[in-house]
Amino acid sequence: MLDNVWLIPLFPLIGFLINGFFGKKIKNEAVIGGIGTLMIFCSFLVSCGILMQLIGLPAEQRVFEKVIFPWIHAGNFKADMAFLVDPLSAVMIMVVTGVGTLIHLYSIGYMHGEEGFYRFFAYLNLFCMSMLLLVLGANMLVMFIGWEGVGLCSYLLIGYYFEKKSAGDAAKKAFVMNRVGDFGFLIGLFTLFWWLGSNHNIWTINFMEIKAASHFLPYGGVVTVATLCFFLGATGKSAQIPLYTWLPDAMEGPTPVSALIHAATMVTAGVYMIGRMSFVFIKAPETMLVVAVVGAATAIFAATIGTAQNDIKRVLAYSTVSQLGFMFLAMGVGAFGAGIFHLMTHAFFKACLFLGSGSVIHAMHHALHHGHLHDDPQDMRNMGGLKKYMPITFLTFLVSTIAIAGIPGFSGFFSKDEILWQAFANPYHGSVNIVLWGIGCIAALFTAFYMFRLVFMTFFGECRINPKVKDHLHESPLVITIPLMVLGFLAVFGGYLGMPKLMGMLPNYLEHWLDPVFELANEYGKQYAHTGAHHSHALEWGLMGGSVVIAVIGITIAFTLYMANKSLPEKFTTAFPALHRAVFNKWYIDELYDFLFVNPCKSLGNLLWKGFDVVIVDGIVNGVAKLVMAFSAGLKGLQSGYVHNYAMGMTLGVVVIIAFYVFR
Amino acid sequence: MVSLHSYLILSAILFSIGTIGVLTRRNAIVIFMCIEMMLNAVNLTFIAFSKFLGNLDGQIFVFFVMTVAAAEAAVGLALMIAFFKNRESIDVEDLNLMKW
Secondary structure, eight states: OGGGGGHHHHHHHHHHHHHHHHHHHHOOHHHHHHHHHHHHHHHHHHHHHHHHHHHHSOGGGOOEEEEEEEEEEETTEEEEEEEEESHHHHHHHHHHHHHHHHHHHHHHHHTTTOTTHHHHHHHHHHHHHHHHHHHHBSBHHHHHHHHHHHHHHHHHHHGGGTTSHHHHHHHHHHHHHHHHHHHHHHHHHHHHHHHHHHHHOOOOOBHHHHHHHGGGSOSSTHHHHHHHHHHHHHHHHTTOTTSOTHHHHGGGSOHHHHHIIIIISGGGHHHHHHHHTHHHHTTOHHHHHHHHHHHHHHHHHHHHHHTTOOBHHHHHHHHHHHHHHHHHHHHHTTOHHHHHHHHHHHHHHHHHHHHHHHHHHHHHHHHHHHTTOOOOTTBGGGOOOGGGTOHHHHHHHHHHHHHHHTOTTSHHHHHHHHHHHHHHHOTTSTTHHHHHHHHHHHHHHHHHHHHHHHHHHHHSSSOOSOGGGGGGOOOOOHHHHHHHHHHHHHHHHGGGGGOOGGGOSSOOHHHHHHHHHHHHHHHHHTTTOOOSOOOOHHHHHHHHHHHHHHHHHHHHHHHIIIIIOTHHHHHHHHHSHHHHHHHHTGGGHHHHHIIIIIHHHHHHHHHIIIIIIIIIIHHHHHHHHHHHHHHHHHHGGGOOOOHHHHHHHHHHHHHHHHHHHHOO | OOOHHHHHHHHHHHHHHHHHHHHHOOBHHHHHHHHHHHHHHHHHHHHHHHHHHTOTHHHHHHHHHHHHHHHHHHHHHHHHHHHHHHHSOOBGGGOOOOOO
16 A cells, blocks of 8 residues: 555546546536545545554554655756655645545535636645645655645635636735745755755755754754744745735635635645654754744734634634644644644644635625625624524534634644643743743633634624525535534544543554654754753643633633623724724734835836836847937938939949049 | 041040930930940940950950840830839939838
8 A cells, every 4th residue: 555655646636637627628517526526535545545554564664755756866966756654744644635525525515606616626636736745745855846836726726716806916925925935945955955965975855864864963053044944934835924924815715725725734834844854953943942932923923813803714814823823833842743733633623614614604695695785795793693594514613613712622622732731841942931831822812712702703693694685594505514514523533633641541642653753853852952840740730721721711701792791892992992903904014014025126126127127228229229220310311212313323433443443 | 447546435435425314314215325325335345346356255245235235125115114104204303212
């Protein structure tokens, strides 16, 4: 089975080719959607087989590299088209293909009747292929192909409704911001390659070979530079400060895209990349600190913005940014396993939340369309009381919300609590750890608050939709609700894979599973870890209880504000108008970026256009032409068109020539 | 016997008359006739030299010149007829379209 790993990205590629080239002719939605879903489902089956086989092997043998074909062999540089299967990539392919299959299935219902139905499925399959290349790549170059491929698909799918200007703009924004990150990725890659090569004659970009040579890497220094560059790449792809602003705008794409690309898979690529290169990152303590601080800052920053948005998808988008911040926090404090764990549970509950919001939007859109109303189907102020109309959507949405809020027993609790605990207890950053933990806790409080605000505004209370169309609200079809139920189930129970040892009921499967991957990183970390800090179980229990209390407080605040005493939010916004405006307008970060980067770039472009291009480049070209014209204006008088003048010219010429010879 | 000088002087006079005619006359046919006169002045020189030097090359050249002149006459007259049909005139002052 392991030898067949190449099948995993191949299936979606086939689906892409079929739907991309023939989809327009096939027309039949069931066939197009069926092909797309079937292909990714086949990948899922192969992934399951590989996972099973991997489980059957002893822990230290769970690394397998498969070279598909030699790709670039030039001098010292060698890059094969090769796939790497290890516990980490196994988790990733399971998440990508599993969640991917559900979202493909969901899309058949959600995209029903869309004009670009085939286009959508072709892109979706292409995305899955790129994402699988990214997570399976055995060297940085293959990973980079996937990295760019998912960026491209993200661009194509955000701009799916390209006739809308806002969608086109959002797509461009996402693409350009990702380019900034990609630039960092490449610089990091070259730095590492060059340093290892020139100092130790190990010219490689293969992960396993770098891992084997990683003991040559110094602590800090060049590794800090390289990892910071890699991290810049991660901030672009995974929407962290400072490159996060594209993700909320990316909600212009269809909802399944938001679920698959901008919540469950693509945006976690940065986290995966750090996990993949944990043995390099851990050698740069400064970078680790930067990662942790950026992660924590993003977590709280995005969470605050999420509290004041009214668009259901935007709340979820900021929630995603915030949760990604948690993952980076985990990576930054050296809790790689916890980060990947949160990546996985987040994929479950956030995909479920996005798909649930899609189901709500679908119903709202349908009802509003029926009544010929032009209200915004995504605005939560138009919703309310939907639980009566859409019981399945409501239930799955609710459990996912509970999961993300961090109520014990649900998946999000286990992973988030693990991250907070590690942020507190991990020995790498000394006293900063407490600060990181504190920020994480406050972010968790905000998370519980805004998520329950979302649920209360959408599903509870009286129905604020125009009463004319109330009767047209109804639950979505099975093809939509089945993925919701599966994901809802996973959102509840997915966390038991990584249950903390402390609770003692189940062994922490995921941590054991990932141990061989991160073993070396932990080994390197010991070099500068602060020793002596030993935390008792009581403290761990206490902190766990604390995070539960925090979640409950958040929920209670949301309940008070949006269920019990509905005039309070109003009062609050009138009491602090400036604060509310700032949060509502996303802290004016977009405006700040416009001011700092976009407008200067535009001005520079204008300057080069009007100053350099028009004056100098065009000036030279036009100047030459003008010079020739001025010269010929003098000469053109000679050509009078009269035979006489020409004859006279000839005669005079002959006279001159003869005179020359005669009087020489 | 008339000397070579006389022939050459006559030929020079004829050539000059032809040249002045080409430069001063307006009527295209007259200009054309002047050109013929120039050609024939040259022919006269050829023959005079041929006789004087006892070499037949000059006379052969004259045949060539006459052939070319005949062809030129045919083409030139045809052009003039075509021009006249368009402009109702054969005045070269009217023939001034070929300029910038």
